[in-house]
Amino acid sequence: MNHIKNKVVISIIGSGLMGHGIALDFALSGFKVYLNDVSKEKIDLGIIQISETIDYLSRSRNLDKKNILRKILPKENLQLALHDSNIVIEAVYEDLDLKKDIFKYVEKNVSSDCILLSNTSTFMPSEITENFLHPERFAISHYYNPPYLLPGIEIVSGEKTSKSIIDFLIKFYKSINKKPSLVKKEIKGFVGNRLQAALLRESLKLVEEGYVSHQDLDQIVKGSFGRRLSAAGPFELREIIGLDLGLSITKEIIPTLGNSQEISKLISSKILDGDLGVKSGKGFYEWNDKNKRNWKKHMLDWLILLEQEDKNSQ
Ligand SMILES: NC(=O)c1ccc[n+]([C@@H]2O[C@H](COP(=O)([O-])OP(=O)(O)OC[C@H]3O[C@@H](n4cnc5c(N)ncnc54)[C@H](O)[C@@H]3O)[C@@H](O)[C@H]2O)c1
Known part of the structure; x- marks a missing residue:
């Protein structure tokens, strides 16, 4: 483990909600991290959030704050943030052109064996790597917020991603106590965000059509099956109740579920x-x-x- 820590240097582009959280997660595991953003003020904001979070986590973990903060090096200059990096993680706004522009620069300014990762929530590897010189070294590492408290990461392989890079990423994340899961084929929103979108679509339908208030719906989820979901996933839960009982319940419900392809008016009117x-x-x-x-x-x-x-x- 120590030899990995000494060798691997991580660059994080974007120090917002996810970028600063991912930087903290790596620093907690002892890695050197370069943190980049468009201005010193933005990076400073990320560092302040990291510092406050370390204080909070120190209530339950024994943490050496000075040492953790020393691991995170603010780098406004992207070239300097990349110069000896082995893994680059992009965590800028969810804007495909912006991500493509950043990787165009990154590809030209990293060593040939550097792994390039995006924390995008939706874009597929083939979309981001459209103009890449070496798409084989790109994958998506999709973290959930807050990264330092949620071990699950989706590793999304593109059609051109090299198998050795995927194998390395799975092994690497396991070695630092994360729970990486491989998404073998690219699909919009990968797995977690698709499941959340399906839950949201049905939630909006039930509220919009007057079956339940949004407060009661949230309470049902938090107080019942939502609690169980962190102990057992949908397949495990089905087996616990029995696949036969599960089937008799779902076959009554499935034909009545919402299948709208439209964005809910309930949400779009609030945004307006x-x-x-x-x-x-x-x-x-x-x-x-x-x-x-x-x-x-x-x-x-x-x-x-x-x-x-x-x-x-x-
Ligand atoms: N928020 C979540 O819960 C969540 C979860 C998983 C994945 N994501 C994805 O992670 C990415 C970042 O999301 P976020 O919530 O952290 O956003 P955010 O708005 O909090 O942070 C984005 C940061 O990127 C910076 N940035 C913009 N252009 C840049 C550039 N050219 N160079 C360097 N930095 C630049 C911004 O200044 C900002 O600090 C998005 O792709 C998002 O979809 C978000």
Whole structure:
């Protein structure tokens, strides 16, 4: 493990919500990380968030804050952020042209054995690598927020991605206690975001058609099957109740599920009104500073509890 830590240098492009979280996750595992963004102010903001998160995590983990922060090197100059890097992770806005432009520069400024990864939520490898010189060294490493508390990562292979790179990534992530899963063929939104989109489509249908309020729907998910999902996935759950019972339940429901290809009016009208959720202070719910803080604390505490339970059960 130490020889990997000494050899692997990671560059993260974009120090926003995901970029700073991924940087922290690698620094917690002892890696040197270069953190890049469009300005010093943006990188500083990422570092402040990292520092606050280390303080929060220190309540349940024994962390050497100074040492972790020393591992993360702010680099406004992208060329300097790439010069001795072995793995580059792009985490900029979800904008295909921007991602393509960045990789065009990155490809020309890294060593020939450097692995290139994107944290995109939706774009497929073939879309991002359209103009690549070497698409075989590109894959998607799709993290979930917050990366330092969620071990799951989808590794999405493109048609041209080299098998040795995929094998390396799976082994590498396992060695730092992540839970990488291979998405063997590219598909929009990969696996996790497709499953979440299916849940959201049905949730919107049920609220839009007046079956339930959004508050009660959220409560049903959080208080029932949502809790079980972090202990058992859909296939495991089916086997626990029995595939035969599972079938008799789903065969009644499947023909009545929503299958709309349209964007829900419930969401698009809120966006038109500027009601974007937490960032505008209002969406389906009202968000003031106090309930934003409380929600974040609750989410982090909950994930820390799950992390501890995961460790205890190993
Ligand atoms: N937010 C999530 O929960 C989540 C989860 C998984 C994946 N993603 C994906 O991760 C990526 C980043 O999302 P985010 O939520 O962190 O976004 P964000 O808006 O918080 O951060 C994006 C950062 O990229 C920077 N940036 C823009 N252009 C740049 C450039 N040319 N060079 C360097 N930096 C640049 C911005 O200044 C900003 O700091 C997106 O592709 C998103 O779809 C997001």
